[in-house]
Amino acid sequence: MISLDEIRIESSASYTPPEQRPSWLPGDAADLGDRPAIGIRLGDAAFRVVEGQASGSLDEVGGLLVGEVLCWQGRLYVDIEQALAGERTRAGPAHITFTAETWAALLRRKERELPAKRVVGWYHSHPRMGIFLSDLDLSLHRHFFPQAWHVALVINGQDHKAGFFAWSGETIQPVPRFAWSAGEAAGSRFALHLGEHPFGYDRVPARTGTQRAPSRRRKRPLTSGR
Ligand SMILES: [Zn+2]
Numbered sequence: 001m002i003s004l005d006e007i008r009i010e011s012s013a014s015y016t017p018p019e020q021r022p023s024w025l026p027g028d029a030a031d032l033g034d035r036p037a038i039g040i041r042l043g044d045a046a047f048r049v050v051e052g053q054a055s056g057s058l059d060e061v062g063g064l065l066v067g068e069v070l071c072w073q074g075r076l077y078v079d080i081e082q083a084l085a086g087e088r089t090r091a092g093p094a095h096i097t098f099t100a101e102t103w104a105a106l107l108r109r110k111e112r113e114l115p116a117k118r119v120v121g122w123y124h125s126h127p128r129m130g131i132f133l134s135d136l137d138l139s140l141h142r143h144f145f146p147q148a149w150h151v152a153l154v155i156n157g158q159d160h161k162a163g164f165f166a167w168s169g170e171t172i173q174p175v176p177r178f179a180w181s182a183g184e185a186a187g188s189r190f191a192l193h194l195g196e197h198p199f200g201y202d203r204v205p206a207r208t209g210t211q212r213a214p215s216r217r218r219k220r221p222l223t224s225g226r
Helices: 044-055 100-113 135-144
Strands: 038-043 062-072 075-085 118-125 151-156 161-168 171-174 178-181 193-195
Touching (some): 038 161, 044 151, 062 100, 075 118, 118 135, 135 171
Antiparallel strands (some): 062 118
16 A cells, blocks of 8 residues: 555656646637636647546546646646546545555656656546535645646536636635637647636537547547537
């Protein structure tokens, strides 16, 4: 058994994000709002993993968010490029418990599959619940994700709602706006969508730009009637 205290998000403590303008940043950086003082882009590929896992389970599920961190004009910018789904969670409908083994396995997988990328946060689902961080979620965030660029994504895959939380000084606050590059895979890489908190979504954009055929294994389709 590994103890939770033994798990650390590797090397983050000594990391200084490079000073560089994010290529995905809208023309006017103010579009992302000014609180918390962090700019977030949610990549299509990452959201696909998160949404697929969350909509497919009535138990809480979760995992790691992986990508890049840049600093530009005094502000941090986080690009969430990939999500790694946790597998060995001990979960029920009301609470997720990431075990030490879950974290260890996720971090090993991150080093193996995405060695050049950085852990930028975590996500978990709130099946048929609101978008908030519970006391347990907050203590987990404080313990594992203390860096200024560490964000938390909460998603309700049944009602198609989600929201980000990030450090604002010593507190963890909802992120009112972020950039969402849905449509990236269809070729419009820089087509940004500015989300609200919590943001609603109709469906995950199909990878090819054409509508995805409904899966027979799903009890209900991703779209809700529209
Ligand atoms: Zn939670």
